[in-house]
Amino acid sequence: MPVRMGIFLCDCGGSLKNIDFPKVRENLENLEDIAFVDITHNLCLEEGEKAITSRILTENINRVVIAACSPEFRERNFGELLEKLRLNPGLLSLANIREQCSWAHEGDVTRKALELIMMAVGKARLLQPVERKEVAVNNEVLVVGGGFCGMKSSLELSQLGIRTTLVEREPTLGGKLKKLEGFYSSQIEAMIKAIEKAENIEILTSAEVTGVEGKIGDFKVRMRGTKEILRSFGAIVFATGYKTEVAAGDFPLKPGVNIISQERLVQLLQAPTLEARPETIGFIFDLSDENPRFPTLATLNNALAVKQRWGSEVYVFCKNVKVDSEGVEKLYREAREDGVMFLKFDKNPKISADDGRVKIDAEDTLLGEEIVLTCDLVVAEEKLLPAEGTEGLSSLLKIRTDSQGFYQEENVHLYPVSSERKGIFFVGNCRGDLDLGRVLADISSVVAKVYELLPPGKVIVEAERVKADPQKCVACLTCIRVCPHRAVQLVQVDSEKVVAEISQLACDKCGICAAICPAKAIKFEGYSDDQILAQIEAIGVS
């Protein structure tokens, strides 16, 4: 069908005085394929909508150029209006003659405005409609990791009516918190019961994810347990947790030296009887500034518990007390009021064995003095580290980790729980150092994000916004390797040919593949090569 274009110029209530609109119209009217050029005053208001509607209904045009304010304001609304008028929104091209022309320059800018519109016209000639269609997706979610985070995520997903499979490496659910006594372990027990009762949660224990193919809406996941399982899921939530470690480089962890981990201390605190009550206990943490929330909370809670249960002298050595989580400042105050002594160092203290006891040799920066303290027991900093298998899984998923090896790249667009691949999420401590409040926010966030991406029923996507032409594709795999969102797959088109196919669900419309394709087989409608070049060619023509 031949191009027949309608052009609407908006003079913003007559305020864009440095543009001579009649002159612009005169220049445009002489171009080919132009059905009409209208000067309107307030395209963004109801009257503008009416002006567009009546023209489009009578003029039978198939391309629309609107020269007005920045697309930031009305692009979406103009698109919706065209759709209402049965014109595909893909056939709309905008020229920003207000923010980036009239307002950005002093003096007459008629020539520049005309050029910007000519660029939009050049692009509009080559625009193609982008149809939208419904696609069926699998709404089932796989949650990896049966600790607190994974269990709570599954439970909340199931409460929103989303079917969930929970896979855990160990033979039982519960994770680390199950080992603790008291409040947490009873909570965990209750959660396990609730999960076992929930109709739409399936539990797979002693099983591990060994392969992930496919894309959002249809991830083909291979799991190895008692037997090999291959199942499809719409989304995958990783809640694989963390591990802790006492760094041998920081502490002389020799047998007979009374240096223990926080975990061991908790066990001692929970034991019904104690062999010998330690008179003096030293805690050391924040040696490296890395992942401080976790050791800070453990230290404050345990120092208080020691003080309250054993009544020992408690000294805490640290570089900084990291109080940037809710309630931690209060906990810190409580500890000080209860008599826990805090000593801050800038240089890491020397720790040595001293006849069965432990000597801490530190420079207290606040007192400006050197302090030598001999403790019966020293509780070492437990570093928070990525869980075993994080590296393997991330390379399996082709997803980047952060600088410390935790899941999720340091990119603010991904926070809180997203990854660069749509439909793959990370919650809780598998993505870094979070306190419980933040972990809970993560869990709710992941539920919301899954629900948003995979609503019940079908999902509407733009069918072919970014498309690899099967005729031109040489299956060089370049796009598959470079796509940051892993949205491209190789598919068999007929018995002998395989080509790249871009999943519109997984694609985030960046165009990196279209730029790099050595065969020029990928077209990004709206930003295709010819559409970009048409804009370049229109510059300076007027």
Place this chain on the structure above:
Amino acid sequence: MKAERSIVVIGGGIAGITSALELANSGFTVYLVEKEARIGGQAASFCCKATEVCTKCSACLLPQKLSEVASYPQISILTNSMVVGVKGELGNFQVEVCQKPQYISPQKCIACGMCTEVCPTMPKAIQSPPPEAVPYSYSINESQCLRLKGKKCNLCREICPTNAIVFGQKPERQELNNIGAIIVAIGFDVFNAREIGYLGYGRYPNVLTGFDLERIFRNQGSLKLSSNGKEPKKVAFIQCVGSRDENHGYCSQVCCKYAMRLARLIKHQKPDAEVTIFYIDLQTAGKGFAEFYKECQGNIRFIRGVPVEISEAPSDEVEVKFENITEGKVDRENFDFVTLSVGIAPRKDSWELAKVLGINLGDDGFFDIKEPFNSTETNVEGIFLAGACQSPKDIPDSIAHGISAAERAMEVLKRCQ
């Protein structure tokens, strides 16, 4: 009982708009009630703190989210509006909203600016919106406008091409019915540094707050001293102003981060500037932040202990009196610019809204939560909290909290269906 799929979000800052977008994306209708003339809240006027690389402050996430909210058909934005009454219960609230006179209709104003051109007062009574404003519409300063002062001026109305200007407006009340749930996201007040007299804020022109600095970098691109128009050579940051003291039993969670980022930005723009940060405990948690702190240590001086006094010194400098711990004496040092890293305080009007909604305030003045660790639910079923009105939060944490509040609301509504 039938639960309604409409939700009122009170407060259009980063947490509120995140909740609104999340709900709208999941098919809910949202009324976004904003007290000010525009949404965006505090973070909308923050600057980019990137040096050669992004320092992950997240302030640039705002513009995109704001324009998304503005053009979302399922989100109605009510500016200049306050919630003044609530009836009903979870699943079916009636929310009474009072809208102050706006004089210029944001639905009709096309921001052409012709009204300002004709406005006869000096300074102009009709002001252009700041660039980040959503809705992007002009506003009238009541104390300047001749017409509103009873004089006979009609110039702006005559020239307005869209008849957007209406005088003689009275506050309007409207009732939003069939509201399933309410999300409170009214944000925070920046701690008023004048409350600590010895720091000299408001008295010395070269003592400003971190939030002032955000706006200066945003609107001017660089920091220039008002006295000589040059970039400062010697800059100090003072941490924990309005946090972790006898009146504020909490860490504001944002100040160490913004101070270090702004310090790096100053060093980036003027590499020979000397920057010092006075602190109590440095908060370096968060993805990649420990590494960033290490980089900062390379060219920023960190001194443990916050100064005891700031006073005037010759040639527009200020003298900072602080305890020199290593030498065990009180030291004095002159700086030509001091930034007070002020913290996050609960909003002064929190208690009014708390009364209207029947929700509780906690010890520190932030809204209280139903049970420990469940940071989005209040004592009233169906009323949720999002963002820094619950407890101090930085931008990423506010976003996460905004999403989780939306999710809690969706789930609770689903349960009572």
Place this chain on the structure above:
Amino acid sequence: MIVAERKPIEEILQMIAPYKKVLLAGCGTCVTICWTGGEKEVGILASQLRLARGKEGDKADTVEATVERQCEKEMVEELRDKVDGVEAVLSLACGAGIQTIAEVFEDKPVFPAVNTTFLGSPEGEGVWLENCGACGDCFLDRTGGICPMVRCAKGILNGPCGGTRKGGKCEIDPDKDCGWVLIYRRLEKQGRLDLMRKYYPPKNFRVVKRPGKMQAIKA
């Protein structure tokens, strides 16, 4: 796959200097895959030539075309109309492609725009590694599927040479793996280390710089 690298631009400019109108002929197979002579690269080279000659005030006229396989006469035949309209052809295909196009259009001067460098496979995004010397006498059966002729810098058949560096790197280029260490590890995995003890008589080597490696700079 055949890997090629673009020639230095001065060389190309010199070759086509006498001709006003030139056809740039790309090939849609190997050279497309190694980012050297596909439709995209044809466009870039054409633009670069126009810029270069435009600077000298000598307007170059370029015609661009890419065929699926330039080493096939039938496919090259598609270019006849375009070739008729130009004075010379600049081919971005491998040596085989260039020779085919030269043979089909015997009366036109055909110039190579690329150097065909080696047979290899992709090592990662934008990196190709030489792994076959096309020696015509394959003995990968004895070396665990790794060819020492190209993977070993010295091309020795009875390795390793004794100069292997720590970490299994080559003594000539510490960035490259020692081919014989790779062979050893592979055979070890297969339990066929006895093959390492066998002696193989020397082959007649061609003098080629080995192993070849090409790194594309375009992201």
Place this chain on the structure above:
Amino acid sequence: MNGEIIAFCCEHSAYAAADVVGKQGLHYPEKLRVIRVPCAGRVDIIHMLKALEEGAAAVLVLGCEDGLCQHLTGNVRAKERVKYSETLLTEVGIDGGRVGMFNLAANAPHKFIKIINEVNDRIKERERENDSR
């Protein structure tokens, strides 16, 4: 074309920053022509070369700050491509400085102006040099 500056602007950052410049009533040289792209990673070598062929004085790719690309690698790839275009130009004796990649965020209007002004100054300087030759 006649000595225009073409800027490919990522719609998440530079394009929005350019809008803010207009809203604040600030100015930059009129010869700037902005082409909106979804990500700096969409801009290819051929787009830059073609713009220069058509007569642009300079071609800029303006993307998100390093580490802030919504598509993780778009701005990094764009930088690589600009660098490669630079060598393609230098090879044939054209000033490689006529293509450039810059990073900025949506809330950095002053950085936008600074970039454009600096590029414009360079162009003027070059013109002066050519005139005096």
